[in-house]
Amino acid sequence: MNPFSELGLADTFEVDVKALEKTHRDLSRALHPDRYVQAPAGERRVALERAVRVNEAFRAVKDPLSRAEALFALRGTPIGDGKEPKPDPDFLMDVLESREALSDAKGEKNAAAVAKLKAAAEANHERVLAALGAVFAKPEKPDESAVKLLGKLRFFRRFLEEVSDVEDDLDAT
Amino acid sequence: MAYSDKVIQHTENPKNVGTLDKEDPNVGTGLVGAPACGDVMRLQIKVGDGGVIEDAKFKTFGCGSAIASSSLATEWLRGKTLDQAEAIKNSDIVEELDLPPVKIHCSVLAEDAIKSAIADYRQKQGKKQADNKA
Numbered sequence: 021m022n023p024f025s026e027l028g029l030a031d032t033f034e035v036d037v038k039a040l041e042k043t044h045r046d047l048s049r050a051l052h053p054d055r056y057v058q059a060p061a062g063e064r065r066v067a068l069e070r071a072v073r074v075n076e077a078f079r080a081v082k083d084p085l086s087r088a089e090a091l092f093a094l095r096g097t098p099i100g101d102g103k104e105p106k107p108d109p110d111f112l113m114d115v116l117e118s119r120e121a122l123s124d125a126k127g128e129k130n131a132a133a134v135a136k137l138k139a140a141a142e143a144n145h146e147r148v149l150a151a152l153g154a155v156f157a158k159p160e161k162p163d164e165s166a167v168k169l170l171g172k173l174r175f176f177r178r179f180l181e182e183v184s185d186v187e188d189d190l191d192a193t
Numbered sequence: 194m195a196y197s198d199k200v201i202q203h204t205e206n207p208k209n210v211g212t213l214d215k216e217d218p219n220v221g222t223g224l225v226g227a228p229a230c231g232d233v234m235r236l237q238i239k240v241g242d243g244g245v246i247e248d249a250k251f252k253t254f255g256c257g258s259a260i261a262s263s264s265l266a267t268e269w270l271r272g273k274t275l276d277q278a279e280a281i282k283n284s285d286i287v288e289e290l291d292l293p294p295v296k297i298h299c300s301v302l303a304e305d306a307i308k309s310a311i312a313d314y315r316q317k318q319g320k321k322q323a324d325n326k327a
Contacts, residue, residue: 102298
């Protein structure tokens with residue numbers, strides 16, 4: 021499925037989230053089962069199936085990670101398990117050290133240290149998004165270095181998920 | 194997703210979590226990551242004089258299957274020679290832990306970590322020999 025064309029959008033990495041949400045709302049309204057109460061069963065089913073696809077496409081385009089994955093697929097660069105280059109050792113070392121620091125901060129209930137790690141990861145996350153934006157702004161098929169950016173995005177994403185678990189933990193105590 | 198009993202045992206009570214001195218010439222460190230899921234794994238071996246692995250430690254930030262795979266790997270590594278260690282296949286881990294297809298990549302990561310730790314150790318030893326000769 022091409023989630024962009026499903027929503028009638030151009031396949032770009034830059035997305036106006038407000039406009040995307042409006043498109044989704046409008047399409048969902050147009051495809052709402054209430055509008056098809058009088059329609060023949062076949063038409064009703066088609067509208068329902070389309071509504072499901074529209075929801076999937078909306079989620080895929082809204083999240084920058086799945087949006088990037090969709091763009092790699094559309095441009096013919098293979099991604100996914102076993103198809104992506106191994107991360108650089110230095111990068112892995114940074115990831116591991118941040119994860120250890122986060123785990124220490126959690127153990128010490130050090131909210132300030134958690135906040136600092138979070139800010140650094142958010143900045144890295146933003147930087148990778150900007151770099152991916154530059155990749156997709158060009159018409160060429162993204163190369164291996166672009167796929168490495170996608171991997172980095174997932175590492176930062178995982179880290180930030182862990183941060184929010186730790187924050188919940190610290191709030192609860 | 195349902196984990197197998199063995200995965201749960203290793204996750205709740207992981208064996209050999211920790212760190213060895215990565216500057217020690219007898220320690221090999223493998224650092225690997227799975228870009229498709231964001232897991233990261235460090236596996237270290239300490240090799241004794243007879244070329245036998247005396248100690249193995251790991252630290253894994255990832256899902257239960259990744260933790261279990263690396264925990265099992267360190268258990269298996271102790272007492273093995275480097276050649277025996279190198280022969281460990283991800284499919285052995287899959288079988289022992291009863292990993293489902295979606296979690297096979299965790300065992301691949303563990304095998305990569307073993308190989309990368311051995312390679313690091315051998316590189317250090319080669320360097321030591323070269324230094325001695327010089």
